[in-house]
Amino acid sequence: MDDDGPRLLRGTPELPPNCVALTFDDGPGPRSAELARMLRDEGVPATFFVLGESVERFGHVLDTYRDCGHVIGLHADRHRPFRSVEHAAGELRRCAERVSAYLGDTVWFRPPDGRGDWQVPGFAGPVGWHAQGRDWDMTDRHGQTVDACVDAITRSLIRRRGGIVLLHDYAASTELSPVGLTEADLDLRVIEITKSLIERLRGAGFSFVGLPEPGAARTSEPLVGAGAGGELAAGAPSVPARGAGVPGASEDLQNLRLFRTTAKASEDLQNLRLFRTTAKAAGGILDVVMPIRVGGDGPLLFCAPPMVGLSWCYLALLPHVDARYPLYGLQARGL
Numbered sequence: 001m002d003d004d005g006p007r008l009l010r011g012t013p014e015l016p017p018n019c020v021a022l023t024f025d026d027g028p029g030p031r032s033a034e035l036a037r038m039l040r041d042e043g044v045p046a047t048f049f050v051l052g053e054s055v056e057r058f059g060h061v062l063d064t065y066r067d068c069g070h071v072i073g074l075h076a077d078r079h080r081p082f083r084s085v086e087h088a089a090g091e092l093r094r095c096a097e098r099v100s101a102y103l104g105d106t107v108w109f110r111p112p113d114g115r116g117d118w119q120v121p122g123f124a125g126p127v128g129w130h131a132q133g134r135d136w137d138m139t140d141r142h143g144q145t146v147d148a149c150v151d152a153i154t155r156s157l158i159r160r161r162g163g164i165v166l167l168h169d170y171a172a173s174t175e176l177s178p179v180g181l182t183e184a185d186l187d188l189r190v191i192e193i194t195k196s197l198i199e200r201l202r203g204a205g206f207s208f209v210g211l212p213e214p215g216a217a218r219t220s221e222p223l224v225g226a227g228a229g230g231e232l233a234a235g236a237p238s239v240p241a242r243g244a245g246v247p248g249a250s251e252d253l254q255n256l257r258l259f260r261t262t263a264k265a266s267e268d269l270q271n272l273r274l275f276r277t278t279a280k281a282a283g284g285i286l287d288v289v290m291p292i293r294v295g296g297d298g299p300l301l302f303c304a305p306p307m308v309g310l311s312w313c314y315l316a317l318l319p320h321v322d323a324r325y326p327l328y329g330l331q332a333r334g335l
Contacts, residue, residue: 006156007114009128012164014218019162019209020201022046022194023129025075025110027054028061029170031188036061038191040068042198045210049110049127052077052095054170062102071210072099073108074123079172082116089120106214112172124214130163131156135193136171146189150196154204162206167193301325 015021022039024032027048039046048065050072055062065072076082077094092109109125111117117126133149153165169190176182198208301321321327 005132006130006163007128008130009111009114009117009126011108011119011125011219012128013212013214015162015164015209015212017161018206020157020206021164021209021211022167022197023049023073023110023127023164023211024167024169024190025049026051026079026172027169028058028065029054029188030058030183031191032058032061032169033064035169035191035194036064036068036070038195039070042195044198044208045070047071047073047108047211048169049073049075049108050095050099051075051079051170051172052091052098053079053173055095055098058170059098062099066102071108072102073110073125073127073211074099075110076112079112079174081113082111082118085118085120088116088118089122092120092123108211108214114166127164127211129166130160132166133193135168135190146192146196149193150200153197154200157201157206158204164211165197299325301327 022044024035024046027050032048036046036048048070050062062072074092074095076088076091077098078091080091082088082091088111096103096107106124108127109120109123110127114126114128119126131153133152134144135149137144157163157165167190170188171186173183176185201208
């Protein structure tokens with residue numbers, strides 16, 4: 001996973017203001033039972049999105065999850081990005097078969113790495129998140145710290161008055177093997193992170209809640225202008241077609257197309273990646289929504305360069321746009 005910030009998938013449930021829901025991916029693992037008991041003792045409910053390959057080794061922890069009052073959701077059977085609704089359904093079904101005794105009538109799911117914003121018949125979701133602190137970089141020994149992780153999550157939740165937190169209580173073996181890591185290489189600090197986070201958030205006035213029941217949950221709206229798989233809807237603003245040349249920055253700036261969306265879309269778009277295979281726009285393939293300047297209380301401004309690859313024109317644009325407006329850009333590559 002390489003994205004920072006929130007990822008609001010279309011099935012992400014909404015929480016009451018000043019409430020926080022803790023969610024944990026990729027488990028169960030060797031510290032998951034201790035984590036579940038600590039959360040119970042703190043009076044904090046949690047949702048564990050379990051992975052089939054982790055259940056193979058630590059399936060006994062499922063009893064502890066349940067006995068401590070936590071909810072079990074589904075992640076996948078193997079930690080691979082979902083390629084389609086059919087692929088997602090197969091992965092979720094195989095995972096559900098492993099843990100069927102612990103599931104309710106309808107179960108929440110979260111796709112691996114949050115990639116694959118498709119609703120899957122028979123399952124509730126997909127569930128995204130509002131805050132995370134790159135805890136996986138600490139697990140993989142890539143330099144993150146407990147304090148930095150907790151600080152990042154706390155800042156995000158204070159800014160938006162609560163939300164869903166993404167954490168990890170294990171790491172998938174299908175992710176470790178390709179990079180030459182084993183379980184012995186992991187630095188599992190999820191309990192230290194969670195204890196510190198609970199203390200910080202309670203001190204900031206937040207309450208902890210579980211995810212709402214799937215049937216009663218209000219969910220996040222899909223991306224403005226995008227369909228279920230990420231395709232731009234008919235009539236949505238598109239990337240301008242390729243030009244015949246690059247006369248100069250001033251002409252490029254005049255050719256930039258800007259359009260506004262709602263303040264809600266600003267949050268939805270902030271760090272959202274769109275799938276290359278489905279997000280097609282005129283004159284090229286939309287690769288990514290790129291934050292140029294975040295913050296401000298004005299409506300989001302969303303721009304596209306007149307030529308593929310002219311990211312420098314975004315920088316030239318900044319002095320000409322009022323600082324009240326959050327500014328985002330399209331990165332595209334030609335057909």
